[in-house]
Amino acid sequence: MIKVSNLQHSYTNDNNYAVKDINFEIAEGEIFGFLGPSGSGKSTVQNIMTGLLPLQKGDVLYNGESLKNVSSSFYNQIGVSFEHPNLYSKLTAYENLLYFAGLFDVPTEDPLKLLDMVGLRDSAKKKTANFSKGMKQRLVFARALINKPKILFLDEPTSGLDPATANKVKEIIYQKKREGCTIFLTTHNMVAADELCDRVAFLYNGTIVAMDSPRNLKLEFGQKSILVEYRCDGEIKSKIFSLSNKEELKDFNEILSNQDVETIHTQEATLEQIFIKLTGRGLE
C-alpha cells in the first residue's frame, strides 16, 4: 500500500538532515504508529508523505506510484489531521466541514454525522474561535474524515483530549481500520500507540531505531516473568517468578494456593520503557 524508502530531508538544504534513511512499508488496512519525542522527525516524515514538504531524497510509493508523479486527485484519497488545530476561526464547526467537503471530487460524509461522531453536534453552529483546544482537535480530526479517505494521516489525534473523548476518537480510528482504511499515526503517546497500532516504529534523531508490532517489541525487550505481591504474617511481600523456569512456576502455584495474593503483574516492558532502553531518553 505505502512504501517509504531511503527518505532523507534537510530543512537547510545541506547535510544536516532532519530525517535520514527512513524505510518502512504499511499494508492496506494497517495502523502504523510513528513514535518519537518532539523534534525527532515524525511530523517531517508525515509532511513529506502528504506532499506538504518536497521530496528531496528517497521515495514514497502509494500502490507502487511515486508521490512525485501523483496528481492532485491523490488528495481525494487521503485525510490529514494536524497536531496544531488549523480552522477558520470565524466559521462555525459545521461551516468548516461543509466548505472543506466542497473541495473534493469524491462523495463526502455528512458534516453533521461527523460532528456527532466526535461529540460536537451541539456545537455545530458555534464559531470555532470559541472552541477549546480539545474541541478544535476533534473538529480537525473530523475534517480529516470528510472525504471518506482510504489513507489517514493522524498527528497526535488524542492530544489534549480527556480520557472519555480520547476513547471515542480511538473507537473511530478502529472503525476506519475495520472499513479498510490505512492509518499512519504520529504520536509521542505510547499508551495510545500500544492500544491502537498494529506496528510501530521508534524514531529518534531522524532515524528509525526499532520497528515491529507492540507485542513483539514488548516480548523482545521485556522479561517473561510475573511479579506477585502477597500478604504473609501480616506483611506484604513480593516475588518475581520466571515463566520459563518450571521450579519457579511451581513456587508461584504454591503461593497462589496458600497465600493471600493481592496483586499479580506480568513484567513485560511498556513501549516507553523500550524506547528509553533504546535511546537513553524519554518521550516528552
Add this chain to the structure above:
Amino acid sequence: MGKKLSALVKQNLTLCFRNSLIWVVLISMIIIVLFVNFLVPREYETTGENYYLDLTSGRSIETHLKELGMSSSSFMSDLEELEGLVSESSNAVGVVFTGEKEMPSVEVLYNFHIGPEQKNIINVSINKLVGTINDTWQDDINISFLRDQALPTPRHLATVPVLLVFEVLILGFLLVAVFLFQEKGDNVIRAYRVTPGGTHLYILSKVVTFLLLGFVYAFGILIFTYGVNLNIFNFIILTFLGFILYTLLGLIVAVFFEDISGWFIVGIVLLTLNMIPAISHQLPSFAPSFITWVPSYHIIFGYDEILFPTGKNLNPLFASLLVQNIVAYISCYLLVNKKIIKGVF
C-alpha cells in the same frame, strides 16, 4: 472545478460578512453617496466676483449691461466704494469705465496676483463686452467639432469616476490582503494544501468573491449618484477588468508579507501612488509619462468616458486591461504557488 469554486466562494462570502471590514465598506458607500449628492455643489463659480463703475456720460455702459442681464449689485456708484470692495475681497476684480461709450478707457483694479495669461483674458473679455454694447464685436474664429459636443459635466458627478477607481477597485486590493493574512493567522492554508484544490482554484475563488462584492459596491455608488442612464455594458466590462486587475495586484503584493502590520506601510504607499492619476483627472494637462504607467490612470478616464461620453472608442483600453490582467494572473499564479501553496508550512 465549478463545484469547488462555488464552495470556496460561499466560504469566502461567509467570511466577508463576518469581517468588520465589510461593514466599513458599506458605511463608506453610504457616505460617498451622501457626499456626492449633498455635499458637492452641482455647479460652482471658478472665477471671482466682478464689480463695475461706469463713469461714462449718462452711465450708458451700465444701462446696456443691465439690459444684457447683469445684476444691479455688480455696479458701484463711486470709486471709493469699488476700491473698498476690491481691497476687502481676495478674488474680486473692479472695472472702471471712463470717457465715451463708443471708445471707453478701462481701468482694472485687483487685489491679488494676476499672470499675463489672465491679463490677456481680461483684456479680451472687456473688448468683447464693449464691442457687444456697441454692436461692433465680431467672432472671426470658426470652431468645428469633430465629435458631437459633450454636455457640460455636473460638478458633483465629476467625482464619480474618481470614487469608482479609488474606492471600489482598490477594494479587491485591500480585501485580498486581509483575507490572506486571516488565513495565515488561522493556519488554514496547510489544510487547503492537502485537498485537490490547487493554486488556480485558490486565486479564482478570491477573485470571484471580491468581484461580486465589487460589483455590488460599484453599482451601489453608480445607481445612487449618477443613475443608470449610461452604457451599462462598457461599465460592466471596465469594472470587471479593473477589479480583477487590482485583486491580482493585491495578492501579488500580499504574498510577500506574513501579517497586516508588515504589509501596511508598503500597501499604503502603493495605494497612494495609485491615486496620483486623480490629479490628472482634475488637471488633464498634468500627465507626465510615468503617470500613464499607473493602472488607475487609464481606468479613471475610461469611467469618465462611460459616464460623460465624448465618442471615444474604449476598445483599446479594454484590450490593454485584458493584457495587463493576463500578465498579472501569470505573475500571481507563480507567486501564490511558490509562496503560499507550496511555501506556507
